Amino acid sequence: MTRTLLSVGNGILASLHTIEGTPVEDLLAIARSVGWGASKILRAYYRGKSPDDGSDQDLQIQDKKDGPVTAADLAVNQYVLERLQSALGTEHFGYLSEETYKASQSPFPQSWVWIIDPLDGTRDFIDQTGEYAFHLALTHNGRPALSVVACPELERLYFAVLGGGSYVETPDGTVTQRHVSTCDRPEDLTVVVSRTHRDGRFNQLLQALPCQNQLAVGSVGGKIAALVDQRADMYISLSGKSAPKDWDMAAPELILTEAGGKFTHFNGDPLRYNTGDVNQWGGLMASNGVCHDHLCAEATRLLTELDATR
Structure with a gap:
């Protein structure tokens, strides 16, 4: 179903009207604009070009503890922070970004916090698989309320507001609502997996x-x-020596749950963000929701058995 921008906005306003004095439809417009702008920058760097003048651009890859960082990560991070802080300020909104986070950082005191991943899938970006993304989420007291996920090589921007549904936008301005599948047989579900970040314990599960x-x-x-x-239909994250971070999960979570899916820890607890520890430890499951509780319980049981034999 394709909807006009106005009708999407009206649906969202039925759930949330304003955030710190700014209409939600205005915040969503800012977030979507930032998402498309970030996509443009990432696509330029992906092709080895400067987003400013089209000249050849070196990625300047830096190897860091949690993975590589490129000039594209840093350029998008600067662009997003400048856009958001210029429009919204820093009094009422905190800004948690992968590229500016410090390990000693305490939770932001603001109840509204933007969580930013300028380049999700840096390894895929470097390896030229095309499967990288940009994440932007606005959280309220630790839970996502508005989010954007841009997939630049697909030329798609996914967005959602709490209670307003999940949508995808294409460069021509077409907006279409998204829904998860209704597959209800565990053996028929398709699990989306990584090519990397998979240890032996996870593969056994x-x-x-x-x-x-x-x-x-x-x-x-x-x-x-x-x-x-x-x-x-399903995605599993299982931490090992490291764990996914707030910026990996916050924006995608709301896109999924507003499309009718579920995203929880294996024990059913919701994910919490801006707690002071950006790591999302343990087992996480995202799914179409139909078999979610059963599969969480099954994953917990299997891990207990696997760990007992190690």
């Missing part, structure tokens, strides 16, 4: 689950896009 159909996609944003586009 995947092999033991009833759902054996798999689709490989790079970034978390791309994985959740696959769920709301009904190309897959």
Whole structure:
């Protein structure tokens, strides 16, 4: 179903009217504009060009503890922070970004916090798989309320506001609502998986689950896009020596749940953001929701058995 921008805005306003004095439809317009702007920058760097003048541009890859960082990450991060802070200020909104976060950082005191991943899937970006994304989420007291996930190489921008549904926008301005699949047999579900970030314990869990159909996609944003586009039904994250971070999960979570899916820890607890620890430890499951509780319980049982034999 394709809707006009006005009708999408009216649906959203039925849930939230204003945030710190700014109409939600205005905040969403800012976030979508920022998402398209970030996509333009990322696409230029992906092709080895400067987004400013089209000249050749080196990615300037830096290897860091949590993975590589490129000139594209830094350029998008600067662009997003400048756009948001210029429009909204820093009194009522906090800004948690992958590229500016410090390990000693306490939770932001503001109840409204923007969580930014300028380039989700940096390894895929470097390896030229095309499966990278941009994430932007506005959280309220630790839970997502508005989000954008842009997949630049697909030329798609996914967005959602709490209570307003999940949508995808294309460069020509067409906006279409998204819904997860209704597949209700665990053995028929397709699990979207990473090509990397998979240790032996995680692979053993995947092999033991009833759902054996798999689709490989790079970034978390791309994985959740696959769920709301009904190309897959389920995604699992399992921390090991490291864990996914707030900026990996906050924006994709709302895109999925507003499309009718579920995204929780294996024990059913919701994810919490801006807690002071940006790591999302343990097992996380995102799904179309139909078999969610059963599969969370099954994953917990299988992990207990696997750990007992290690």
